[in-house]
Amino acid sequence: MDHQVDVRGKVCPYPTMEVQKALNAMQSGESLEVISDFMPGRGTIPFLCWQQGFPWELIEDGDDQYRVLIKKEEGEPAVPRGYEAIARRGK
Numbered sequence: 545m546d547h548q549v550d551v552r553g554k555v556c557p558y559p560t561m562e563v564q565k566a567l568n569a570m571q572s573g574e575s576l577e578v579i580s581d582f583m584p585g586r587g588t589i590p591f592l593c594w595q596q597g598f599p600w601e602l603i604e605d606g607d608d609q610y611r612v613l614i615k616k617e618e619g620e621p622a623v624p625r626g627y628e629a630i631a632r633r634g635k
Contacts, residue, residue, distance in 0.1 A: 545613070546574040552581045552609065559585040560592055563614075567596070570616045578612040586610060594623060 549566045551559040559582050566576055578589060586602060589612045593600040601613045 545577040546570070547576045548579070549576065550579045551585070552579060554580075555582055556584060556588070560588045563589055563592060563612075567598070567614070567616055572616055574616050576614040576616065578614065579609070580612070581609045583608070585612075 547566055547570060549562050551562050554562070559578075559580050563576070563578055566578075570576060580586075580589070590600050590602060593612075593614050597618055599615045599617065603611045603613065605611060
């Protein structure tokens, strides 16, 4: 990973804001690892990636902690769980 953002202990809207700030500072082709324990972020961070067209992967680490691996590049990102209907409308 080229960059890492640890937002454990932070709540909305800070985890998503910190991820956006990190992505803005990154160059195309770089990767970001986000570490969080804020459960709603399991949806909002992947949704942010999907909106911007960046591939991402959610990894559950247990103990209410997870990581989101993001690649800042153009691609076909996975649709976050629960947003399938929105994705279909956008096509």
